[in-house]
Amino acid sequence: MSDTTPSNIQEFEYKAEMKQLLNLIVHSLYTHPEIFLRELVSNASDAMSKVRFARLTESGEAVDAEELKISISVDKETRSFVIEDNGVGMTEEELIANLGTVAKSGTLGFLQAMKEQQAGGQLDANLIGQFGVGFYSVFMVTDEVCVETRSEGSDACRWRSTGEGTYTIEKIDRSERGTRISFTLKEDAAEFAEEYRIENIIRKYSNFVDYPIYLDGKKLNSVTALWQKSKSEMKEEEVNEFYKFVSVDFQDPLDYLHISVEGVVSFKALLFLPKEAPMDMLYQQGALENHGPQLYVRKVLIQHECKDLLPEYLRFISGVVDTEDLPLNVSREVVQSSPVMSKIRQILTGKILSWFERLSTEEPEKFRQFYKAFGPVIKIGLNSDFANRDKLIELLRFESTKTEEGQYVTLREYVERMGDEQKEIYYLSGDNRRQLLSQPNLEYFQKKGVEVLLLIDPVDVFVIPSINEYDSKPLKSIEKADIDFASSDDEEKESVSGTMIESLLKVFKETLGERVESVVESHRLVSSPVTLVGGSDAMDSQVEKMLKMMNKDSASAKKILEVNPSHPIIRNLASLSMLNEHDPMIRTVAEQLYEGALLLEGNLDSSVDFVSRMNELIEAATRSSQV
Incomplete structure (x- = not known):
């Protein structure tokens, strides 16, 4: 800072971060230059709100007859632009604090990161007003700005800058409280000296500012509460x-x-x-x-x-x-x-x-659009707003095996179309609808026509288990082993005898060892040979997957391998086992079936062994067909 003239003009240098910020704003927002007017009007409105607030809190009513207003004047020929308010004004210290430094910590870093992320290096102009740097958007339309201001009880000051590294402040004669900002528009910003252009911008951004906005004496905004x-x-x-x-x-x-x-x-x-x-x-x-x-x-x-x-x-x-x-x-x-x-x-x-x-x-399509956008946020309320929990549960929507993609069902609608014999509400969680519909665990329910909720929103796996039950019907994942399956269809299928399947299950368990909790006969599978399920107290597979993404070293919980005794592969393996339970082919197929189940649920860590083993089995199959 230094006194450069007898008139006591003081020159200040912007902080390094401020220089970078100005450069970023001016050169990255040129596609939205009209934003400068919105920001200047907003600042003027804030300044007048402080005056009105002080009046009302001191006296309880507005005793000052002076009209709080924003006045704009332009000259198309000279491209001059002036905006003035009779708000609270600024002292010299406030000018330095408000116009000489970055208003909020981290602003520059945030805007720089956003610029790098945006295609073509363009920033969203709406971000500017959120970070206390709106005033500087004026440098998009001018090369130099002059701010004359006076706060009640303080000397009036003039602040002037080209936005290129320094600014000056000098004491001036000004009796009115408030702020006057003036500048000459650049040639490529001459449109903002046109009255019709100013009117359009005010109506677009500032029509409901609490104070009247005048353009060369003409009131532009509605000022309506x-x-x-x-x-x-x-x-x-x-x-x-x-x-x-x-x-x-x-x-x-x-x-x-x-x-x-x-x-x-x-x-x-x-x-x-x-x-x-x-x-x-x-x-x-x-x-x-x-x-x-x-x-x-x-x-x-x-x-x-x-x-x-x-x-x-x-x-x-x-x-x-x-x-x-x-x-x-x-x-x-x-x-x-x-x-x-x-x-x-x-x-x-x-x-x-x-x-x-x-x-x-009353407006289901509008609700569907709302729920698609904000459903995940609403679901979070279930675990925080216990007073309104029941209302929130009624708002929940899910895709299901009986809805089209993108269409929803409520828990109430699900319960209303349950069969008399169904006692539980079933759900399956995963990354997307297509993946879920290919899950072997869904086969029994599809065959029986039992509806299953498809939880494809990442929030669901943290929210749905907390509901426990709805209308006295427990909510249960079909990936759990403790579901009570009707066994009436078993008579219709050609299955392996009890002794043969027990012998085969024993070989599977010996082969897979500690990788599975157990190997059991399945009552849920229709067209798949095996599937993996969790125990009654097991964590949801999607939750486990998310936790593993956050901590790659976390071990997956052991699952139960269910084997379908009526599937041709299992029947063939059972016959091989009766002839020679030590046949290496049985163990190779067991490994392949287990890893295939892991692959389907997205938990196969490495596909190298899987593909190698698959080639080995194809070679054996093609060799035997030539004999």
């Missing part, structure tokens, strides 16, 4: 615009919920369901932790992301909640412990779950 209207007064177009404003989403919402409650607590809310869920929201641990609707008190924004309004599994919902039952100067700590907030959260959660249920019956 939309949630205060009755649902019948709301127009679909303005609801969609409001959603885009509060969520920074470019798509219309899938659906919305308007709530007006008066009683023990009173509040109004306007909540939205997005059409799509970002991948990090669904599968990144803690992604929803700090999300939530906006909290207003008497139309004054208190928290932009109020996580205490909803349980974590519902925080993908955006919108606004406005109450008069909290003080305006409420702190975050008070919000967290307030009985009023606890009651609002309870009511909101109940109404949202009822909303989902109503969608499922």
Whole structure:
């Protein structure tokens, strides 16, 4: 820092990280230059909210007649652009803190990583406002920016920079509180000096800012607390615009919920369901932790992301909640412990779950789209929101052996079409529908026409076992050995006699040794020779697979090998065993059948021995056919 002129202009150098950040923003966001106006308007709105908040908390009402507003003026000929607000303004120290350093720790690293991930090196412009660096997007449309500002009780200052390494600050004469930002647009950004272009951007991004926005004296935005209207007064177009404003989403919402409650607590809310869920929201641990609707008190924004309004599994919902039952100067700590907030959260959660249920019956296609996007998050709520557990269970949807791909069945629908003799709800977990439908463990159920739920969502294996039972019907994996199979079909099949199968099972067990828990006769197999199942207390195979992915050194639990006595391969092996139980062919086939079962369930560690053994068996088969 140094005094460079008698007028006491002080020059400051950006920190190294700030230089990199500016370069990244300017050169990686050029496909969305209009974002600069959204960010400048947002900053101005925040500054005025602080003024209004101070007024109301000090006096209980707005005693100052001065209109809080944002004014924009442009000149098409000179390409000049000015945006001014009468908000809280900044001191010299705040200018240095807010405009001279990176606003949030890790911002540069995050944006750099996102740039590298994006095809063509383009960043999503919506990220900028989330990391406190929105002001700098102005350098996409200009080469130099001038900020004149004054905070109540402080000297006015002028901040100026080209964004290339340094900035200057000087004291100036300015009597008005607030901030004025001025610059000349680059030639390739001349469109932003056109009034129609400014109007379109304001209506697109900032139509519902809480303060009037004027362009050369003409008011552009609606400044409407939309949630205060009755649902019948709301127009679909303005609801969609409001959603885009509060969520920074470019798509219309899938659906919305308007709530007006008066009683023990009173509040109004306007909540939205997005059409799509970002991948990090669904599968990144803690992604929803700090999300939530906006909290207003008497139309004054208190928290932009109020996580205490909803349980974590519902925080993908955006919108606004406005109450008069909290003080305006409420702190975050008070919000967290307030009985009023606890009651609002309870009511909101109940109404949202009822909303989902109503969608499922009245608009099933819309519900299907919602569930496809957010079903995994809803399921997580089962193990955290015990007060609403029963409601959440009713919302669960699964594919099954009796649904088309992409179609769902509820647990209630499953139970309603169970046969009288069926006492359990059956499920099978795996990576995808095709893989599950090829599982040998499914053969008996397919033949008998017994419906099996197909759990292909990774979350399912952690959630479904915790349900235990539904409508007094236990939920049971068909991979478990303790399922009670009817044996009436055994008479219809040509099977190996009891003595012969016992002898063969003994050879199998000797061959496989400690790799299996036991080898038993199967009653579930129809067209496959063998299958692997877990004991009654065994871990679900998908859970085991996930744990193994996290820790490659973890050992797999031993399974039970079930052998189908009516399959031709098993009958042939039994005959060979009666002639000579030491025949090496029996042991070779036993090894191959066991590893084939591992292969089908995705647990074969190495295919080298499997393929080598298969070639050996093919050679033997082709040799014997020539004799």
